[in-house]
Amino acid sequence: MLAGLMAWWRQRRLNWMxxxxxxxxxxxxxxxxEQYIGEGSYGQAYRCIDQQTGAAVLLKRSKPSKRAVGRKLLQRESDVLQTLRHPQIPSWxxxxxxxxxxALVMAFIEGDSLERAMIERGATYTQWQALRIVRDLLGPLGHLHAAGFxxxxxxxxNVLAYGERIYLIDYGLACRIGEELRAEGASSAKSKSQEPSGFADGWEAVKQRMRAPETTSDLHGLGHLFLFLMYAGYEPVEGxxxxxxxxxxxxxxxxxxxxxxxxxxxxxxxAECERVLDGLVRELDSTNTNSNTEV
Structure with a gap:
């Protein structure tokens, strides 16, 4: 009884923090x-007005409950963003x-995440639309990899869409390629409803592969992202x-x-994946006049 009350109190305190x-x-x-955008495992994001310039900016703070781990990850994200200059990556x-x-301050990007579009608006994607999104993400990923991250x-x-432009955001887990990483805080068991969204398979099935400090980890995540977009319009046969x-x-x-x-x-x-995809699109376009390619 006492242990249960203590656990309840600790969780209440963390929620308050x-x-x-x-x-x-x-x-x-x-x-x-101006607006609370949302939060991840370690940080919170806010839309703000810079009173010196009048511009909208995004302010990101670490969760106070995460203490040193949250501050370390936020500083690492700030360090990574300072090295990047790409139109599809938020400017530091x-x-x-x-x-x-x-807190970290970066340019505010208008638009909705693919997650919000799918969940709140019921957005679905054709094969060509999903391929175009993958193609557009290979640009910022290539820039990130070339910078060594x-x-x-x-x-x-972590993918925003605004008009025809696709953006890759949230570099809180970014690291140097090949970097030796220690556990970033204690991980607690998650129920299925608490698992991160955006994967065709269960989170635990791909977590280790996604977190490896290798360029292929991002391409692995990109493959699951494509499948998730395709499954948005999938209707299983009953039984x-x-x-x-x-x-x-x-x-x-x-x-x-x-x-x-x-x-x-x-x-x-x-970059290698981008060349393969471009070749694939040209091949499909030449053999299917009704493909209406958007890539």
Missing amino acids: DFPLRQGMVWAGRYRI LGEAVHRRET VHRDVRIP QEERSWEEELTMDPKVKLFVRGLLDGQWQSA
């Missing part, structure tokens, strides 16, 4: 909080200290047993081979 900042608060005497604007707490979290919540994605999803056999290559680590870099 991580309660979102109030709208209208001014961080570091400069950034006025600086760091801002408020009451001994440092790997994202390690390529999922639908039919679950089958493999190759059997359940309708797509060109060459596309299936390409996706299998992503999942199996067939290509070592985003």
